[in-house]
Amino acid sequence: xxxxxxxxxxxxxxxxxxxxxxxxxxxxxxxxxxxxxxxxxxxxxxxxxxxxxxxxxxxxxxxxxxxxxxxxxxxxxxxxxxxxxxxxxxxxxxxxxxxxxxxxxxxxxxxxxxxxxxxxxxxxxxxxxxxxxxxxxxxxxxxxxxxxxxxxxxxxxxxxxxxxxxxxxx
Numbered sequence: 001x002x003x004x005x006x007x008x009x010x011x012x013x014x015x016x017x018x019x020x021x022x023x024x025x026x027x028x029x030x031x032x033x034x035x036x037x038x039x040x041x042x043x044x045x046x047x048x049x050x051x052x053x054x055x056x057x058x059x060x061x062x063x064x065x066x067x068x069x070x071x072x073x074x075x076x077x078x079x080x081x082x083x084x085x086x087x088x089x090x091x092x093x094x095x096x097x098x099x100x101x102x103x104x105x106x107x108x109x110x111x112x113x114x115x116x117x118x119x120x121x122x123x124x125x126x127x128x129x130x131x132x133x134x135x136x137x138x139x140x141x142x143x144x145x146x147x148x149x150x151x152x153x154x155x156x157x158x159x160x161x162x163x164x165x166x167x168x169x170x
Contacts, residue, residue, distance in 0.1 A: 018098050019045040022127055026050055026094045033092040033119065035083055036100030040066035044074040046096070054092070058082035084108040087118035095120060096127040102147045109149060113163045126164060130156065 004012040019042040026032055027049040034043055037055035039062055047053045056079040057063055063078050070076070081088055084104065095116055104112050116126060131139065133150045151159065153169050160167040 015042055015098075016045065018129055019043070022046050022096050022098070022129075023049040025127060026096065026125070029093045029125075031090070031092045031094075033079075033088065033095045035081075035095060035097040035116070036103075037066065038062050039069075040076065041069075043076060044071070047074050047076060050094075052077065054079050054090075056081045056083075056088075058084075083115045083119075084112045085115075087115040090119075091121045092119060092124060093121050094125045094127070096129075098129040099131070101128055101130045102150050104149050106149050109159070113159075117163055128160070132156075 004015065023046045026046065028051075029049075030051045032046065032050045032053050034040070034046065034053065034055045035057075037043055037057050040055040043053060043055050043066075054077040055063075055066060057066075058081065060080045063080050066076070067078050079088070101109075101112075120126065131147065131150055133152050136144055136147065136150055139147065157167050157169055
């Protein structure tokens with residue numbers, strides 16, 4: 001949070017607005033999973049509108065960091081989990097991931113998406129936020145280096161249509 005505020009306040013606004021959008025879309029959902037939460041600093045925005053929020057990341061260092069700042073006023077459940085390996089044991093009413101999919105190697109994207117589907121209740125919803133290929137001209141060199149799976153809107157929609165009945169791009 002402080003790094004974004006110091007180095008790129010506009011980016012901070014983008015992050016917060018994305019989480020506010022997710023919170024509005026998932027309002028009143030019972031059990032929600034965030035995949036790739038990092039340090040989970042923005043997750044409490046979603047926690048305000050959902051009953052139970054589980055934050056997950058494949059890296060235990062991120063989960064340990066998030067746990068170290070746990071706030072009893074904003075209770076979260078923490079999970080170390082790699083969605084490229086297997087689905088979660090629990091099924092969720094909703095799953096969201098913000099700025100995660102572009103870091104999934106293309107060779108792992110089918111397994112990743114399949115495991116997300118297997119981690120959902122039958123009527124569950126998914127929100128995936130990614131930067132487009134076209135946006136990469138504005139990205140920093142450090143960001144571009146980690147973005148191994150950006151897609152055009154058309155390509156992303158086609159991929160999502162293989163896994164989900166309703167796909168909306170925004």
